[in-house]
Amino acid sequence: MAATPHRLPLLWLLLPAGLLYGGLALYPLAGMLQMSLTEGWGHYAEVTQGRLLWRAATNTVAISLTTTAIALLLGYVLAAGLWRCGPATRALLLAFIMLPFWTAVLVKNFAWAALLQDNGVVNGLLQWAGLTTAPVTLLHNRLAVIIGMVHYVLPYAVFPIYTAMRGIDLRVERAARSLGAGTLALFWTVLLPLTMPGVLSAGLLAFIVSAGFYVTPVVLGSPSDMMVSNLVSYYVHELVDFNAAAALAMLILAAITPVIVLQQFASRGQHGGG
Amino acid sequence: MTVSGRSVEVRGLHKNYGPHLAVRDVSFHLQPGEFLTLLGPSGSGKTTTLMMVAGFEAPDRGEILVAGQDVAGLPPERRNFGVVFQGYALFPHMSVLENVAFPLRMRGLPGAEQRRRAGEMLEKVGLSAFAGRQPRQLSGGQQQRVALARALVFEPDALLLDEPLGALDRKLRESLQQEIKAIQRRVGISILFVTHDQDEAMGMSDRIAVMAEGRLVQLGSPAEVYLHPRTPFVAGFLGETNFLTGSFCGVADGLAVLRFADGSLGRARLPDGVAVPEQGGKALLSVRPERLRLLPDGPVAGVVESCTFLGRHARYVVQALGQSLALSTTEWSPGAALPAGAAVRLGWAAEDAQLLDG
Incomplete structure (x- = not known):
């Protein structure tokens, strides 16, 4: 042989x-x-003309960055909770984090629509508490889109950060304390720098997932919150121009690819660096 | 730099983990500039005791006094101890210099002052050339020295070391033991050291506190605990020993007299504090193999079972008093080795045998 x-x-x-x-x-x-x-490049010229793509692209970047920032903040707190709590609390927390992960996006979005509508639970609570007399418009605006997206993206933010936290040696933390670091100094000088690879990985992942949103802006947003994926749909459904839609999709793919590559490097660095 | 080490006194320390008593009534007084070792097997409570002194575990009862001031209520960052952990616990995201400067940064010293003092400390441990490296680029021994430098640079009240040499090979351990001793002599720091390795404890300590099952069972100089163990545990944990059981005949000239099963008599030291058995009661004594001798007119008769040449000494196993006794001797030559089955007589100097607390 x-x-x-x-x-x-x-x-x-x-x-x-x-x-x-x-x-x-x-x-x-x-x-x-x-x-x-x-x-040739004709379809590319077609979709890049006019203000529609520019508008959708800036919407996408703004909404995705806001969603990512909020998800990172909440995700960091949740990950820290998971890291520091007892096993029973951890199981409960994990269930609450994973539940939206396993639920279909449409179900989540319509649930938010029901909660946020004029005669929904949130407005009911606000009026019951006496904070407002007339219903506040919470639905079909950017706030609603971001709420729905953060809810969806949160698990993607929590787990890379949680993984980074679990990689921290308890003795390193104790060493910092014995050398004079109080709780705040410990966070800024040791815990945050050591979890930064996880935060970076989580942020890129949350951004990638956010940038591809399609259903949530339709269900929870207004037409002015249109994102790039909605623009593709507009070319397909309204203009019935499949070739232009394909050109647009290629442009989106080209724009997001560097971020995906970066994310791969970041998550790899996280495993090597611990 | 001269750190004048301060005294650390521990009084009546207790710690429970659930129903399990981890530390029971431990008291000792680390003198300024002294090297005191907590020695014991795993689960003896030595690390828990150290962690209570450092502030990472809260004692259920007891006091921890630094130069007379109770620090038991202070968090670790407000106690002024340099702690060296097993596995070094260096900050992986900081350079060697930043690691050593960290405690000075936490104390709000100006940046230039931090770098100057950290640099001086690195020079003392011979690592100036590595100031810009990351910890993971250093060998285990070098990381250990960085951990020591980091724990010493802020002139702590005492150094607390938790099995700091545990992960290193024997050669390196020995050289680092010498290095730690040399640094201690140079800066005069008080050291509380935790180890399960009796050789390490014997070679480095001014005094050894032997711990077992959460209790401090004996405290004394290495010679005292080795030569005059109080309990079977201490006698067996520090080095090798032979336990002989007999009936207690009484005290003569300050020495305990025992009668063994074969009718022969043996004498042994009666250490202070050991409970004297009643007349005719069961008594236990310990004789180290190197103190047990082959004597032509020895009181105990025996038969050689085996003889092994180990280089530094030869080791006989002799059947006597109904058990196997270990005997080591340097008076050995290839021609004069006693064969198995040879009849011999054994004895020991009275002060080389210890009556133990049964």
Whole structure:
């Protein structure tokens, strides 16, 4: 027996995954690339003309950055809670974090719509508490979109941060205290720097997920909160211009790819650095 | 730099973990500039005791006094101890210099002053050339020295070391033991050291506190605890020993006299504080293998079971008094080794045997 045949069966094992990935992701993607180029760069020129793309792109960046920032803040607090609490509380917290993760996005969005509408629970509570006499408009605006998106993105923010926290040696923390660090100094000089790789990874992940939102701006937002994915839908459904939609989708893919690559590096660095 | 080490006194320390008593009534007084070791097997409460002194565990009862001031209510960051942990616990995101400067930064010293003092301290431990490195770029021994420098640079009241050499190989341990002793002599710091390694404790300490099952069972100089153990545990934990059981005949010339099962008589030291058994009662004594001798007119008869040459000494196992006794001797040559089955007579100097607390 030669030594080489040993390698071959391993490659064969990759075949199902390769077929699945090639057939269901790469092949359609190639088809879309072809569609977008049917008139040379013409479709690209078409979608980049006018203010529509600019508007959707700035919306996307603004909404995604806000969502990411809020999710990181809440996620850090939740991760710290998970890290420091007892096993029973941890199981409960995990359930509350994972529940939205397992729930369909439409269900979550309509639940928020029900909560935030003029005669919804939130307005009812506000009026019951005497904070307002008439219903406050909470739905079909950017606030509602961000609330719905933060709810969705939160688990993506919590887990990389939690992983980074679990990697911290208790003795390092104790060493800092014995050397004179109070709670605040401990946080700023030791805990935050040591969890930064997790925060970076979580932030990029939350941004990537946020930038691709499509349903939430439709259900909870107003037309002025249109994001890039909604613009693709606009080309498909309203203008029935599939080639332009394909060109737009390619542009979005090109824009988000560097962030995805960065995120991969960040999460890899997190495992190596602990 | 001369740190005048301060005294640390622990009085009646108690700690429970649920129904389990981790530390029971531990008291000792670390003198200024002294090297005191808490020695015991795992689970003996030595690390818990150290962590209570450092402030990471709250005692259920007891006092911790630094130069007479009770610090038991203070959080660790407000006690002024330099702690060195097992596994070093260096800050992985800081350079060596930043690690050593950290306690000075926490004390609000100006940046230039921090760097100057941290640099001086690194020079003392011979790591000036590594100031800009990250901890993970250093060897275990070098990391250990950085941890020591970091714990000493702020002139603490005492150094607390929790099995600091546990992860290193033997050669390196020995050289670092010498180094820690040398640093201590140079700066005069008080050291409370925790280890399960009796050789380490013997070689470094001014005094050793032997701990077992949460209690401090004996406290004394290395020679005292080795030569005059009070209990079977201390006798067995520090080095090797032979336990001999006999019936107590009384005290003659300040020495205990025992009668063994074969009718022979043996004498042993009667240490202060050991309960004297009643006449005819069961008594236990300990004789170290190197103190047990082959004597032509020894009182105890025995038969050689085996002889092993170990380089530094030869070790005989002799069947006597109904048990196997270990005997080590440096008076050995290939030609004069006693074969298995040879009849011998054994004895010991009375002051080399200890009556133990049964």
